[in-house]
Amino acid sequence: MKCTQCGCKKFIKTSFSHLINVGGWDVRCYISETVNVFACLGCGHLEFFDKEMPNKLAQAEMTFKKCDDELNSLMQEKNSQDNTIKELTEKQKRIEEELKNLDITVREQNELTEKHKQINNEIDDLVYKKRNIDRIIEQATKNREKANAEVQKLRSLCIEED
Ligand SMILES: [Zn+2]
Numbered sequence: 132m133k134c135t136q137c138g139c140k141k142f143i144k145t146s147f148s149h150l151i152n153v154g155g156w157d158v159r160c161y162i163s164e165t166v167n168v169f170a171c172l173g174c175g176h177l178e179f180f181d182k183e184m185p186n187k188l189a190q191a192e193m194t195f196k197k198c199d200d201e202l203n204s205l206m207q208e209k210n211s212q213d214n215t216i217k218e219l220t221e222k223q224k225r226i227e228e229e230l231k232n233l234d235i236t237v238r239e240q241n242e243l244t245e246k247h248k249q250i251n252n253e254i255d256d257l258v259y260k261k262r263n264i265d266r267i268i269e270q271a272t273k274n275r276e277k278a279n280a281e282v283q284k285l286r287s288l289c290i291e292e293d
Contacts, residue, residue, distance in 0.1 A: 134176050139171050139174065144169055146168055165181050167181075167182075191282045194281070195279055198274045201271050201275075202272060206268065209261065209268065219250050220254065222250055229243055230244070
């Protein structure tokens, strides 16, 4: 560690509570236990360190990444459901075309009608699941926004000098 003011490398460890003198009727001062204070032996400049701050930012960034990944995978799931519904709808249309064919037997006709009904059920199932996933996506979007706001807030507190 080097003093940012005079360049001296010798420091003495002190604590925040040694530096302040609190009086009055109802004055309360809370100091985080994670804060360390060092005084430069050369010029008395004080350096404050709080290891929890970088942890907070790293944690916020990790939370954001998790929320972002979650939302992406939900969107993928939704897309794949959309595609399946589209495929099934096309399949139904083909069956409807086949049913118009006057040359098919009654047996074939029954089979096709049954198949059409089955696909209908599959589509209903997917539409129901989709409604569910839309709700989950809505919540995941909110979570992601909240996590992002926290990261932005902490990043805005960061100062970087050349
Ligand atoms: Zn100094």
